[in-house]
Amino acid sequence: MTMAAIELRDVTVRFPVYGSEASPTAGSGAVGGVIGRARRGPVYVEALRSVSLRLDRGDRVGLVGHNGCGKSTLLRVMAGVYAPCLGSVHVRGRVLSLFEPMLGMSLDCSGRDNIVLRAIYMGLTPRDALVRMDEIAEFSELGDYLDLPLKTYSLGMQVRLAFAVVTAFDAEVLLLDEQLVAGDAAFAEKAERRLKAFLDRAGIVVQASHSERLIRETCDRVVLLEHGRVSLVGTPDEVFERYRAGAGATYAG
C-alpha cells in the first residue's frame, strides 16, 4: 500500500449558475456558500474558499457544518470530481468515494449482476467482482433472491446488497457522505463488524455528517466548515463545543 495522503492548498470552488438573474447582496443567510458575480460572466456560488488541509495515512477526519457549508463539495474535490477553480489538490492512493450506496445498480438486473455493476461504479473490473462474488453473496444472506431482478427486493434488501458489495473491497482513501446504511436490525450487528473492519483497512477516512454520534464514533479529528471556509480544525470535543455555540446563535434554538 502506498502512503495515502491528501493535500489541499487554498482550494476555491465556484459553481457557475447559468441563466440566473439573481443579484448577489452583501450578506448571506445561515446556509449555503457565498453568492457572487464576476464583473463579467454568470452568477456563481462559492462553495469553498481558500481551504487548506493536509491528511496523512491513519487520519480519521470528520467534516461538519450547516447545510450547504461545503462538506459534500469538499468530499468531491478530494474525490477528483471537481477540479478546484483556484488552488491545488494532490491525492496519493486509490480513492473510493461512497456518496450514494446504490450508485450504478439497476432494478432490472439480477442481484449477481448488480454486484458486478456496483463494483464497476467503484472503479473495479467485473473480474474483481467475480472474485468476491461468493463472499458477498454469503454475507448478504439473500440466497436465491440473488438470481432475481433487484426490483423484486424490498428497499431494505437492496440496501443490504449494496452494503455487502461496497464493504467487500479496500480503499486507501475512503470518502463517505453520511452513514453507510446496512439494512434492517437483525443484520445490524453483523454489518457493524464488517463496517468497522472496512474502515480499519482504509489508510485515510473522511466522513461528512450531521450526526455528532457518527463523527465521534469514526473520527479523531474534525473540520468545521462555515460558508465554504474552514473555521476550526480540532478534536471532536473542541469542534462540537464551538459548533453548538454557533448553531444556537443562528438557529435560535
Next chain:
Amino acid sequence: MRAASPLAAALRDLADGARQWPQWFTLGNLEIKLRFRRTGLGPVWTSLSFAILVAALGAVYARVLGLAVRDYLPYLALGLFVWTFLSTVLLEACDVFGQAAHTLKQLNVPKSAFLYRLLWRNLVLLAFNALVVAIVLLACRTRPSATALLALPGLALLIVNLFWIAFLLALAGARFWAVGRGVQAALPIAMLVTPILWRPSLPGLRALAQANPIYHAVELVRGPLLGRAPPIAIWVAAAFTALAGVTLAFAALARWRGRIAYWL
C-alpha cells in the same frame, strides 16, 4: 504527489478510459440487453426494424428513381447501414455526459470511457444491421470482390473521425443544451443532401454530392462493398481529417475536462 498539466491529464484520461475497457464493455453490452429486455427477440429487433426500413424505402424509391430493385437495394441498404451508425453516434454523443451526470458528480471516472462505451454500443448494433446487409447482398446476387476488404480500413477511418466529432459534441453538449437540439434538427437535412437514397451521379446533384464530406465518409464503407474503391485522394483526406480532428478534440479535452462536472 503529482501536479498534472491539462495535457497530461487529458492524455491520462484517454489512456485510463482505454484501460478500463472491461468496465465499458460490460456496461455497453448491458445497455443493449436492457434496451431490448422482454422483447423476446433481444437486439435482433434492431436488425428487424432496419430490414423493414430498407425494404420500405427500397420499394418506394426504386420506383421514384426508376431503378431496378436488384441494383438499387444493395446501394440503399449499405448507405442506410452507415448512416444509421453515424447519425446515432453523433446524436447520442450530445447528451453522453448529461446522461452520466449523476455518476460524473460522484466519481472521478475517465471522461473518454463514456465515449468508448457509446462507440462500442453502436458497433454492436452495427453488427446486427450487418446481418441484414449481408442478406440483401446475397439476395440481389451482388458478389463482393477483393475490393470489399477495403471496407474494413474504411470503417476504421470512419470510426476515428466519428470519435473526435462525438467528443467535441459531448463537450459542447454538456455546456450548451442547444447542441443536442441543433444536431437533432440537422441530421435529417444532412441525410437528405447526402447520396443515400439517391445516387451521386444524378444530374444536377453531382456537385452537391462531391462537396459533401458525409458522402465521402459513407463511400469509404459502401464503395468497396459495391466493388468501387474510393480514390486515393479521399483516403488521404479522411486520414488527414482524422489526425487534425483528434488533435483538436484532444486540445478541447485538455482545456475543458475539469469543467465538465461543473456544467452538468
